[in-house]
Amino acid sequence: xxxxxxLIVEDEIDVAEVLxxxxxxxxxxxxxxxxTAQDAIDKVQKARADGSPYTLALMDDKLGPASSMDGxxxxxxxxxxxxxxxxxxxxxxxxxxxxxxxxxxxAYRYIYKPMDIREIVTMxxxxxxxxxxxxxxxxxxxxxxxxxxxIENARFGVSIIDRSWRILYMNEMQKAIQTDIRPPEEGGxxxxxxNPGTDxxxxxxxxxxxxxxxxxxxxxxxxxxxxxxxxxxxDVEAVPLKDSQGRVIATLETVRDVTERENLYSMxxxxxxxxxxxxxxxxxxxxxxxxxxxxxxxxxxxEDGKSFEGRMEVGRQPVGIEKIRLYFSEDxxxxxxxxxxxxxxxxxxxxxxxxxxxxxxxxxxxxxxDIPLVVDGRIIGKISVDNLISxxxxxxxxxxxLKPFADHAARAIFNAREYSAIKNRADELVALREMDATFIRxxxxxxxxxxxxxxxxxxxxxxxxxxxxxKDNKLELAAGVGIYQEVAxxxxxxxxxxxxxxxxxxxxxxxxxxxxxxxPKDSHLMRKKEQAVTREQKGFFQRLRSWGAFPMRYGGEILxxxxxxxxxxxxxxxxxxxxxxxxxxRAAMAIRNAQLFDEIKRSLENRSKFMYAxxxxxxxxLGHIQRQIDILRVPDNLNDSxxxxxxxxxxxxxxxxxxWYGQMCQKLLWFSQIEKVGKLPIDKERLDLGNLIxxxxxxxxxxxxxxxxxxxxxxxxxxxxxxVMADKTLIRGVINNLVENAVTYNQQxxxxxxxxxxxxxxxxxxxxxxxxxxxxxxxxKIFEPFFSVDAPEVLAKGGAGIGxxxxxxxxxxxxxxxxxxxxxxxGSKFWIWLPKGGLIDERKN
Amino acid sequence: xxxKIELLLVEDDPIDRDGLTAVLTRSGFDVxxxxxxxxxxxxxxxxxxxxxxxxxxxxxxEYREEGIDLCREFKNKYPHIPIFIFTNLDMMPLVKQACMExxxxxxxxxxxxxxxxxxxxxxxxxxxxxxxxxE
Numbered sequence: 016x017x018x019x020x021x022l023i024v025e026d027e028i029d030v031a032e033v034l035x036x037x038x039x040x041x042x043x044x045x046x047x048x049x050x051t052a053q054d055a056i057d058k059v060q061k062a063r064a065d066g067s068p069y070t071l072a073l074m075d076d077k078l079g080p081a082s083s084m085d086g087x088x089x090x091x092x093x094x095x096x097x098x099x100x101x102x103x104x105x106x107x108x109x110x111x112x113x114x115x116x117x118x119x120x121x122a123y124r125y126i127y128k129p130m131d132i133r134e135i136v137t138m139x140x141x142x143x144x145x146x147x148x149x150x151x152x153x154x155x156x157x158x159x160x161x162x163x164x165x166i167e168n169a170r171f172g173v174s175i176i177d178r179s180w181r182i183l184y185m186n187e188m189q190k191a192i193q194t195d196i197r198p199p200e201e202g203g204x205x206x207x208x209x210n211p212g213t214d215x216x217x218x219x220x221x222x223x224x225x226x227x228x229x230x231x232x233x234x235x236x237x238x239x240x241x242x243x244x245x246x247x248x249x250d251v252e253a254v255p256l257k258d259s260q261g262r263v264i265a266t267l268e269t270v271r272d273v274t275e276r277e278n279l280y281s282m283x284x285x286x287x288x289x290x291x292x293x294x295x296x297x298x299x300x301x302x303x304x305x306x307x308x309x310x311x312x313x314x315x316x317x318e319d320g321k322s323f324e325g326r327m328e329v330g331r332q333p334v335g336i337e338k339i340r341l342y343f344s345e346d347x348x349x350x351x352x353x354x355x356x357x358x359x360x361x362x363x364x365x366x367x368x369x370x371x372x373x374x375x376x377x378x379x380x381x382x383x384x385d386i387p388l389v390v391d392g393r394i395i396g397k398i399s400v401d402n403l404i405s406x407x408x409x410x411x412x413x414x415x416x417l418k419p420f421a422d423h424a425a426r427a428i429f430n431a432r433e434y435s436a437i438k439n440r441a442d443e444l445v446a447l448r449e450m451d452a453t454f455i456r457x458x459x460x461x462x463x464x465x466x467x468x469x470x471x472x473x474x475x476x477x478x479x480x481x482x483x484x485x486k487d488n489k490l491e492l493a494a495g496v497g498i499y500q501e502v503a504x505x506x507x508x509x510x511x512x513x514x515x516x517x518x519x520x521x522x523x524x525x526x527x528x529x530x531x532x533x534x535p536k537d538s539h540l541m542r543k544k545e546q547a548v549t550r551e552q553k554g555f556f557q558r559l560r561s562w563g564a565f566p567m568r569y570g571g572e573i574l575x576x577x578x579x580x581x582x583x584x585x586x587x588x589x590x591x592x593x594x595x596x597x598x599x600x601r602a603a604m605a606i607r608n609a610q611l612f613d614e615i616k617r618s619l620e621n622r623s624k625f626m627y628a629x630x631x632x633x634x635x636x637l638g639h640i641q642r643q644i645d646i647l648r649v650p651d652n653l654n655d656s657x658x659x660x661x662x663x664x665x666x667x668x669x670x671x672x673x674x675w676y677g678q679m680c681q682k683l684l685w686f687s688q689i690e691k692v693g694k695l696p697i698d699k700e701r702l703d704l705g706n707l708i709x710x711x712x713x714x715x716x717x718x719x720x721x722x723x724x725x726x727x728x729x730x731x732x733x734x735x736x737x738x739v740m741a742d743k744t745l746i747r748g749v750i751n752n753l754v755e756n757a758v759t760y761n762q763q764x765x766x767x768x769x770x771x772x773x774x775x776x777x778x779x780x781x782x783x784x785x786x787x788x789x790x791x792x793x794x795x796k797i798f799e800p801f802f803s804v805d806a807p808e809v810l811a812k813g814g815a816g817i818g819x820x821x822x823x824x825x826x827x828x829x830x831x832x833x834x835x836x837x838x839x840x841x842g843s844k845f846w847i848w849l850p851k852g853g854l855i856d857e858r859k860n
Numbered sequence: 861x862x863x864k865i866e867l868l869l870v871e872d873d874p875i876d877r878d879g880l881t882a883v884l885t886r887s888g889f890d891v892x893x894x895x896x897x898x899x900x901x902x903x904x905x906x907x908x909x910x911x912x913x914x915x916x917x918x919x920x921x922e923y924r925e926e927g928i929d930l931c932r933e934f935k936n937k938y939p940h941i942p943i944f945i946f947t948n949l950d951m952m953p954l955v956k957q958a959c960m961e962x963x964x965x966x967x968x969x970x971x972x973x974x975x976x977x978x979x980x981x982x983x984x985x986x987x988x989x990x991x992x993x994x995e
Contacts, residue, residue: 635948641973642878
C-alpha cells in the first residue's frame with residue numbers, strides 16, 4: 016500500500032514536480048522535494064529524529080552548482096544518517112564506474128532516465144523485502160533455511176535476482192561461470208544497462224528470469240556462450256520466490272554447464288549420421304580432437320578381439336600428426352590394448368622421435384590418457400589422447416569427460432562393424448538370389464519354401480526358422496528348419512483367444528516385426544516348451560533366448576510370417592532386423608511367385624476341362640434342335656397321332672433350347688467381361704426376390720415337370736415385400752443359375768425347396784435340392800473359374816463351370832455373397848444374400 | 861417293305877432319345893432304348909443288327925464315359941454287330957481315338973441329322989436301297 020514516505024532530490028524543479036505528480040497519481044501522498052544535497056540531508060536527519068524516517072529517496076546523480084556534493088556523495092551521507100532510508104540514484108547518463116560507486120555509497124539501485132513509474136513503484140514497495148533477503152543470505156550458514164543450504168552447497172551456479180534485476184546473491188560457482196561474460200557483482204544488475212545511449216532495458220533474449228517474474232512460474236532455457244576455451248552450453252532455470260501473499264519478489268536462477276552433455280549429444284548425432292565404419296571412426300576422432308585435446312588416437316582390435324586391427328589418429332603439429340591418418344597394419348604401440356581395462360593416465364619421459372623433443376623443449380614428459388572401448392564387457396579397442404603441445408596436464412576430470420563419450424563411441428563402432436558384416440552377407444545373398452532368380456520363378460511352392468528357410472538359416476545364424484502362410488484367419492505352418500517347427504502348432508488362429516499372444520499372430524495383426532528377447536515371456540511358447548518331448552527339443556527351449564516373427568508382405572498383402580529363433584539375447588540388432596525384414600520381402604515375392612505358378616497350373620488344368628465342357632454344353636442344345644428338325648422332316652401321316660404330337664411339341668422344344676443356349680451365351684459374355692475388365696457394370700433397382708424367383712421357376716417349368724420335381728416354397732419363410740437394391744438382370748442370372756443346377760443335378764421325382772428370409776439386416780434366399788450333391792474334395796473349388804466337378808459327369812448334366820464363378824462375382828459386386836452346404840448323394844443347399852432394402856446404397860447414389 | 865432293322869439306342873438324354881427314336885421307327889427300324897449302361901447290357905442280344913451309343917452315361921455313382929466301355933464289351937461279345945457312337949464330344953480327337961480303339965464303326969456328332977445317321981447305318985449294313993424318303 017502507498018504508505019511510504021518519499022523524498023525526491025532533484026535540482027531541476029520541473030523534473031522534480033513531474034515525478035511528484037506521478038507519485039501522487041499512484042497514491043503516494045507523503046512525498047517531499049529537495050533541490051540541494053544539503054536540504055535533503057537535513058530533511059532525512061529531521062525525519063529520523065522525529066521517528067518517521069523516509070522509506071526511499073529518489074536521488075539525481077548530478078545535483079548542480081547549488082549543492083556542495085553530488086548525488087552519490089549525498090547518498091553515502093543519507094545512508095550513514097538513516098539506515099532505514101533506501102536510495103535509488105537516477106541518472107541521465109552514466110557509466111559502469113558510476114554504478115559501482117553508487118552501490119558502494121549504499122544506493123540500492125542506479126537507474127536511467129527516462130524512468131518507468133511502474134518500476135519505481137515496484138522498488139518502493141519491495142526494496143525493504145529485498146534488503147531483508149539480501150542480508151539474510153549474507154548471514155553465516157548455521158541457522159539458515161533449506162533454500163540457503165541448498166544454494167550454498169549447489170554444484171552449479173546459483174543467483175538470486177530481485178524484480179528490479181538487482182543481483183541479491185551469487186554463489187562461487189555462479190561467479191566462476193559469469194567471469195568471462197561480465198564481472199560478478201553482488202548488488203549489481205543482472206543485465207547490461209551501463210551503456211550510455213541504452214534507453215531501453217531488455218533482458219537477454221534467452222533469459223528465463225523475465226518469464227519467471229511475469230508468469231510467476233519456473234522457466235527454462237538453454238544458451239550457448241563463447242568462453243576462453245570455446246563454446247559452452249548452459250541450462251538456465253529461473254524459479255520465482257514468492258512472499259506470503261504469493262507475490263513474486265525475486266527469482267532463483269540456476270546455471271548448469273552442460274557443454275559436455277551437449278557435445279556428446281551433437282557428436283552422437285554426427286556419429287549416427289553414418290553407419291559406415293570408417294566414417295564413424297573419423298567422426299569419433301574429430302569429435303575427441305574437437306573436445307580440446309592436442310592429439311587423439313583410436314585403436315581397434317580385430318573382430319574376434321584377439322589381434323590388433325588398425326589405428327587412426329588426428330592431431331596438431333608439430334608432433335607428427337596433421338590430419339586423420341589411418342593405419343591398417345600391425346602396430347607396436349597397440350599391443351597393450353587388451354591390458355587397459357580402466358581409463359588411466361600414463362607418464363613417461365619422452366623417448367620417441369628426437370626431432371620433436373627438440374621442438375617441444377627439453378625434459379618433455381610424454382603424458383597420455385587411455386580409455387578402453389568396451390561393449391558388453393568386451394574390449395574392442397581404446398581411445399588415447401594427449402596434450403603434448405599445449406602441455407595442459409591430464410587429470411581425473413578428463414577421464415570423466417571422455418568416459419561417457421568412449422562408451423558411446425564403442426557401441427557405435429560395434430554397431431557399424433555389425434552392420435558391415437551383415438551388409439557383406441546381404442550382398443552375398445543378393446548375388447545368390449540373382450543367380451537363382453530364374454530358378455525361383457520355375458519353382459513350385461513347396462521347394463520354394465524349403466529354399467527360403469534354408470537361406471534364412473544361412474543368412475542369420477539362427478537356430479531355427481519357419482514360415483507360416485496365411486489362409487483366411489489362420490496361419491498354417493508351411494515349412495521350417497530346426498527344432499522349433501517340430502513342436503510348433505501346425506495352425507494358429509488369428510481369431511482365437513488362445514493364439515492371441517502368438518508372435519506370428521501379433522506380427523500379422525500389427526504388420527510389424529514382433530520380437531521377444533530375454534527370458535521367455537510368451538505364454539504361447541511356454542506351453543510349447545512343456546510339450547517338448549525329446550532331449551533335443553528340451554535342449555532347444557533351454558538355448559532359446561530371443562525370437563521374432565516378421566510379416567511377409569507382397570503387394571500390400573501379408574502372405575504370412577517368417578519366424579526366427581536365436582540362442583543369443585543380442586541377436587535382433589537394428590541391422591539384423593532390417594536385414595531380416597528385407598529378406599522377408601524377398602521371401603514373400605518368391606512365395607507369391609510360387610503360389611501364382613501353382614494357381615496358373617491349376618487354372619490351365621481347369622481351363623482344358625472347361626474347353627471340354629464348353630464344347631459339349633454349347634452343342635447339346637443345338638443337338639436337341641437338330642432332333643426336332645428331324646421330327647419335323649418326317650412326312651405327315653394322319654394315322655400317326657404320335658408323330659403329330661411330337662411335331663406339335665417340336666417348336667416349343669426348339670424355343671426352350673434356344674433360350675437355354677442364349678443363357679449360356681450370356682454367362683459366357685459375363686464371364687469374359689469379368690476376365691477382361693475385372694468386373695461387371697451394375698445397374699441397381701428395387702427388387703423383390705420372391706417375385707424374381709417365381710419368374711425364374713416359370714422358365715424352368717418344362718424341365719421341372721419332365722423330371723417330376725416337386726417345388727416347395729417354404730411359406731413361413733417366404734415373406735413378400737423384402738426389398739433389395741440390385742441389378743435385376745444379374746441377380747436373375749444368379750437365381751437362374753442356382754435353379755438350373757437344382758433342376759439339372761436333381762433326381763427324377765426329387766424336390767426343390769425355396770425360402771427367403773431376413774437375417775442380420777440381410778435378405779437371404781435359399782435353394783435346396785435333393786440332387787447328386789457335391790463331393791467333399793470339390794467343395795473348396797466350386798467357385799473357381801473353369802471348375803466343374805470331374806468333367807464328364809458335368810458334361811452330361813450341362814454346366815461348363817463358369818456359372819458359379821460369375822454368380823460369386825455378381826453377389827460380391829452387390830455387397831452380398833453366396834455360399835453352400837452339400838452332402839454327396841443327398842443334395843445341396845445354396846444361398847445368396849444381399850443387404851436389406853439397399854437404403855444405404857440408395858443414399859450413396 | 862423290307863424286314864425291320866433291330867437297333868439298340870443307348871441314350872440318357874430324353875430329347876435326343878425321343879427325337880432319334882421318332883425318326884428311326886419311321887425309317888424301318890425297330891428301336892430298343894436304354895437310358896443307362898446297365899439297362900443296355902440287359903437289353904443287348906444277338907438279334908440286334910446295330911447299336912447306337914452315347915458316350916456320357918449315368919452310372920450308380922456318377923456320369924462317366926460309360927459308352928466307350930459299353931462299346932468295347934459289346935464288340936468283344938458280338939464282334940459282327942456294328943456300333944455307332946453318337947455324341948457331342950465328336951470333335952475331341954482323344955475321345956474319337958478311344959472310341960475307334962474300342963471297336964466303334966464310326967463317331968457321329970449329335971448335330972448331324974438323324975437321316976444322315978440312318979444313311980450311314982444302312983451303308984454299313986449293306987442296305988443302301990433302304991426305305992428312307994429324302995425330300
